[in-house]
Each structure stands twice: as C-alpha cells, then as structure tokens.
Amino acid sequence: MKLVFAGTPEVAVPALDALLASGRHEVAAVVTRPDAPAGRGRRLVASPVAERAEEAGIEVLKPVKPRDEDFLARLREIAPDCCPVVAYGALLPRVALDIPAHGWVNLHFSLLPAWRGAAPVQHAVMAGDEMTGAATFQIEEGLDSGPVYGVITEAVRPTDTSGDLLTRLAFAGSGLLAATMDGIEDGTLKPRPQPADGITLAPKLSVEDARVDWGAPALRVDRVVRACTPAPGAWTVFRGERLKLIQIGLFPGRTELAAGELAVGKNAVHVGTGSHDVELLWVQPQGKKPMRAADWARGVRIAPGERLGAADVG
Helix, strand or coil: CCEEEECHHHHHHHHHHHHHHCCCCCCCCCEEECCCEECCCCCCEEECCCCHHHHHHHHHHCCCCCCCCCHHHHHHHCCCEEEEEEECCCCHHHHHHHCCCEEEEEEEECCCCEECCCCCHHHHHHHCCCEEEEEEEEEECCCCCCCCCEEEEECCCCCCCCCHHHHHHHHHHHHEEEEEEEHHCCCCCEEECCCCCCCEEECCCCCCCCCCCCCCCHHHHHHHHHCCCCCCEEEEEEEEEEEEEEEEECCCCCCCCCEEEEECCCCCCCECCCCCEEEEEEEEECCCCCEHHHHHHHHHCCCCCCCCCCCCCC
C-alpha cells in the first residue's frame, strides 16, 4: 500500500522505521507537527519524526492544523491507501479521515477501551495496572473509540517509569502496526468494535497532577513519581522552592516519620508518608542538575523536623 505516516515525538520513530524496513509498503510522505521552540535559545526545532523522514528522503508535511486546505490538497494528490498514526498530536477532521481508502489507523499505547486519551501509559502506571499493551484501531471522530485491528500485551514492572514502559511499547507496537498494514492490504484483518464497558480516560497530566501528596500511602507516592517520570516530572516543595523527584525507594515497615518529614542518615534520606517511610534516591533542585538525594541533603543541611511539601512555592 501507499502510506502517509503521521507522528511527532521520538516514541513514534520506531513505528516509522518498521514501515520503512518492511519492504512491502511505500511511505510516500510523513505528517508531523510544525517545528517548535526548544532549548535555552528557544530556536525552532523539527520533530524527531520529521528528522527521521528527512534522513530517509521522504516528503514532510507540517500543517498548522490538519484541516488546512493546502495540506488536504496535497494529501489528495498523494492519494494514500492508508495513513498509519503514532502520537501525531492533533485531532483529525472528517474531511481528512475520508481521504485514504482504508482510513487512518492509530497505534495507541493501551489495551482499549482502557485509557483512551493523551497519556495512557502514565495513567496505567499511576493506577497500578499490572498489565497494559498497545492496540491498532481505525480512527473515528470520537476519542480513541474506533474499532480495533490488533493488540499486544506488556507487563508493567514494579519499578517501571512511564518512560521505561513507553519505550518498550514503542518498539513492540511498531511490529503490531506493520502487521496491521499487512493484514489490511491482504484483506485478512477486519476491525472489531470496542467493548462498551471497561472504558477509562487518560487525559494529559498537568503539573499539579505531578505534585506529591506526602499524606498519601507510600505506594501511591511511588506510583505518582514513576508515572510522572520523565514528564511532567513529579515534584514537591522544600524551603519554598520546587524539588523534582526522580526516583524513590519503597521500604515497607518503617513508620517513624510524619508525612513529609525528612530524616537524613549517613548515605540515605527518608521521608514520611501516610503509611510507611520511603527513601529519596534521586532529586533535582530548582535550577540544578539531577543528583543523588544523599548529596542534596548534605548540601542543604536539613534541620531536624524539616518537611517536604510544608509550604507553597515562593
């Protein structure tokens, strides 16, 4: 089939690579989000998918909105048979959905109908799911509600961050997307409607969602930190400034500290929660690089009884 691939971030690159390597389909063009400012200089930078497409010598389309007439006209000229999608980042209007003969097929990182939305992996980790996966489905105008072509499953490991899990799903899912394109071309794969029950939503996590509540049980604190790593980044407050929490450790049984209270040992920093204490392993103070929590604690000289999250950001 002639394909137009739509995707934007790094997590979409393995799927593009899989389609390019398949030898069976032609990736005629790539659709991605416009260049965005990045880094301290805020200079415009092309998306990872755009960079990979340019390396491969593929035409790159960067519409501000997918309903732009110039973009729609070019898509009609290319006349793709199907448009595979991975984390494109914009809603597709009906006029665009109707152009390819086999529609737009999305690779979504959950077992639909669970975790429909922008942040399925983060919500799976935060909810404590033991199993997740990826699904390919036909895009409709509803939110991730279209019929499903295929699924793969992936266990959520006890120490997985969202970044860890998403990386595994991106590579495993790339094979699923390529196989889905093969099945559509063969006519051997027909999408099945999603079940009406088991629907959960996964909206993008806000910065406030990533703020740790030390009064919550330790297991919840651990899930929030892992779910928000690397983005938007779990955080708390120390002496009126934000402190990013990169990694913590669970130590069931120790309950000596009040919620948020810090205790500094020779090589360890513990914090109280609503259940048992946890250990801070890696943190990032405001304006500084990530560091071991023990090194941070030595530098700030924590006083007895000091707490995390005890005051608002100044």
